Amino acid sequence: MLHRVFGLTEQGAKNFKRGVFFCTLANLVLMAPIGILFMLVNDFMNHLTGNAPLPDPWLYLAGCVAILVAMALTQWAEYANTYHVVYDESARKRTDLAEHLRELPLSFFGRRDLSDLTNTIMKDCADQERMFMHVMPQLFGTGISTAIVIVGIFFYDWRLALAAFWVVPAAIGIMAVSGKHQQRKAKVMEDARLAMSDGVQEFLECAQEIRATNRSGDFLAELSGKLDAFERGQVVSELTTGACVTSAQALLKLGIGTTVFVGAALLVSGQVDFMTYFAFLLVVTRVYDPVNIILQSIGELLAMKLSIRRTQDIAAEEAMRGSSTFAPSGHDLVFDDVTFSYKTGERVLEGVSFCAKEGEVTALVGPSGSGKSTVAKLAARFWDVDSGRVLVGGVDVSGVDPETLLSDYAEVFQDVVLFDDTVRENIRLGRRGATDEEVLAAARAANCDEFVSRMPQGYDTLIGENGTRLSGGERQRISIARALLKDAPIVLLDEATASLDVENESQVQAALSRLLADKTVLVIAHRMRTVANADKIVVLKEGSVAEQGSPEELMAQPGGVYRRMVELQSESASWAI
Numbered sequence: 001m002l003h004r005v006f007g008l009t010e011q012g013a014k015n016f017k018r019g020v021f022f023c024t025l026a027n028l029v030l031m032a033p034i035g036i037l038f039m040l041v042n043d044f045m046n047h048l049t050g051n052a053p054l055p056d057p058w059l060y061l062a063g064c065v066a067i068l069v070a071m072a073l074t075q076w077a078e079y080a081n082t083y084h085v086v087y088d089e090s091a092r093k094r095t096d097l098a099e100h101l102r103e104l105p106l107s108f109f110g111r112r113d114l115s116d117l118t119n120t121i122m123k124d125c126a127d128q129e130r131m132f133m134h135v136m137p138q139l140f141g142t143g144i145s146t147a148i149v150i151v152g153i154f155f156y157d158w159r160l161a162l163a164a165f166w167v168v169p170a171a172i173g174i175m176a177v178s179g180k181h182q183q184r185k186a187k188v189m190e191d192a193r194l195a196m197s198d199g200v201q202e203f204l205e206c207a208q209e210i211r212a213t214n215r216s217g218d219f220l221a222e223l224s225g226k227l228d229a230f231e232r233g234q235v236v237s238e239l240t241t242g243a244c245v246t247s248a249q250a251l252l253k254l255g256i257g258t259t260v261f262v263g264a265a266l267l268v269s270g271q272v273d274f275m276t277y278f279a280f281l282l283v284v285t286r287v288y289d290p291v292n293i294i295l296q297s298i299g300e301l302l303a304m305k306l307s308i309r310r311t312q313d314i315a316a317e318e319a320m321r322g323s324s325t326f327a328p329s330g331h332d333l334v335f336d337d338v339t340f341s342y343k344t345g346e347r348v349l350e351g352v353s354f355c356a357k358e359g360e361v362t363a364l365v366g367p368s369g370s371g372k373s374t375v376a377k378l379a380a381r382f383w384d385v386d387s388g389r390v391l392v393g394g395v396d397v398s399g400v401d402p403e404t405l406l407s408d409y410a411e412v413f414q415d416v417v418l419f420d421d422t423v424r425e426n427i428r429l430g431r432r433g434a435t436d437e438e439v440l441a442a443a444r445a446a447n448c449d450e451f452v453s454r455m456p457q458g459y460d461t462l463i464g465e466n467g468t469r470l471s472g473g474e475r476q477r478i479s480i481a482r483a484l485l486k487d488a489p490i491v492l493l494d495e496a497t498a499s500l501d502v503e504n505e506s507q508v509q510a511a512l513s514r515l516l517a518d519k520t521v522l523v524i525a526h527r528m529r530t531v532a533n534a535d536k537i538v539v540l541k542e543g544s545v546a547e548q549g550s551p552e553e554l555m556a557q558p559g560g561v562y563r564r565m566v567e568l569q570s571e572s573a574s575w576a577i
């Protein structure tokens with residue numbers, strides 16, 4: 001139940017129950033001084049009326065010391081069972097979330113906004129951490145301890161209890177009735193906050209383009225609109241919650257008045273004695289404080305429901321799983337009647353069938369948007385196909401755990417992702433545990449030596465966030481070095497040599513052809529001359545295979561798509577000269 005409602009882990013739910021228990025205990029102990037005070041006044045009254053001797057001060061002192069010790073112990077137990085364990089629970093939840101995100105298909109990241117995801121992982125988790133540390137156990141503990149006290153007082157004198165506590169359900173009723181309205185306002189504010197952080201992120205990411213297109217003014221105006229919308233949302237949400245909480249708290253205060261009046265009436269008519277009346281006056285001065293805390297926390301609880309729902313939505317996304325054993329017979333890569341769409345109804349591939357043989361270079365060519373990169377991504381199970389099969393050595397990749405599968409793949413894609421680390425460590429990502437010599441050999445083969453020797457600390461130079469200090473060609477050569485180091489049986493090259501100049505390109509091509517021997521190689525290239533040496537060419541057109549065969553076979557087809565592409569490119573090359 002706690003797991004479902006609050007998104008706690010099993011251990012977290014157990015700890016939460018313990019936290020609530022100790023909180024309740026600590027609250028009950030905190031009420032004990034009222035009991036001592038009442039007993040003391042009672043003894044004095046008895047003494048003054050001549051019925052009893054003066055109360056023994058040592059007895060009261062012992063009582064006070066016992067209460068102090070009990071307070072210290074219960075507060076310590078409450079602290080230990082809320083603060084410490086919540087940090088652990090938070091760490092567990094963040095790790096589970098990150099682990100789950102790692103297993104989600106890439107389609108999920110296409111659907112979800114990046115700043116929304118970042119917010120959920122960072123802010124929502126932090127909000128929940130704070131709530132479960134400072135609010136939730138106290139809220140539940142206070143609720144239970146107050147209920148216990150109220151029930152006890154009803155047994156003592158139900159008429160005075162009714163006069164004192166009729167306001168509690170009424171105040172909670174105000175909060176419950178207005179809950180939906182408060183949640184709606186909180187949701188508006190939350191959406192505005194997401195739009196604002198989205199805007200800020202976009203502004204920072206596109207700063208260069210915004211300046212280049214002279215659109216700083218428009219962008220800032222738009223951003224300022226988003227900031228204003230957030231501010232408005234925040235004010236409205238806080239005002240709504242504030243108005244509800246204040247109304248409920250004001251109603252609560254009426255209880256003091258009704259207790260005074262009803263108590264006085266009962267006292268005058270002789271139905272209660274003075275000490276009972278006095279006891280109730282003492283209780284009403286204290287008992288509303290915890291209820292006030294509950295009322296204030298209900299607003300936060302409603303806001304937290306939204307944040308829990310967001311983390312639960314991510315946790316509910318179906319992960320990409322499969323067998324962790326992968327024993328293909330060989331590494332022929334086969335597409336068997338594959339159909340695929342990123343979004344329902346927008347078909348990107350239709351009935352694609354071809355075989356990329358082990359030990360051969362298979363080139364994917366075709367006009368822009370024909371689906372070449374999509375084929376490469378499906379080959380590595382970055383997405384799952386809608387129908388048909390992708391097989392490696394006869395094994396359907398959809399049944400293999402993505403991480404296990406990817407250990408047999410090396411990729412060099414158009415968008416090279418580099419980390420803010422040294423050149424050496426960025427290359428070593430290709431194979432964890434590779435020696436420095438192996439890293440250097442791969443770097444040399446990918447022609448990295450030439451630009452790395454110009455860097456201040458050579459291979460130990462930090463390359464900045466996502467390699468911002470490197471040119472496109474240098475980034476791509478690091479990525480090629482990584483792939484060479486991995487030495488996986490299947491290699492996917494998407495525009496691998498696109499950012500290289502002619503001299504570099506021929507050197508890297510030589511390194512590639514030397515090192516890719518005996519692998520299953522799937523190459524995507526726009527320039528026909530880079531695929532002229534391929535063993536096989538698969539031509540894609542509008543998401544379907546238009547032609548396939550050796551370059552010679554395809555060149556021999558008059559009016560064929562490949563032949564036409566080669567002719568067009570050589571024509572444009574001659575114009576350029």
Ligand SMILES: Nc1ncnc2c1ncn2[C@@H]1O[C@H](COP(=O)(O)OP(=O)(O)OP(=O)(O)O)[C@@H](O)[C@H]1O
Pocket residue numbers: 110342343348366367368369370371372373374375
């Ligand atoms: N992540 C994505 N989400 C939605 N649609 C996508 C996504 N990636 C690609 N597409 C669409 O799928 C189609 C095929 O894209 P793909 O990148 O596979 O083509 P391509 O042949 O590699 O193109 P190019 O040669 O220009 O790189 C295009 O219409 C593209 O807009």
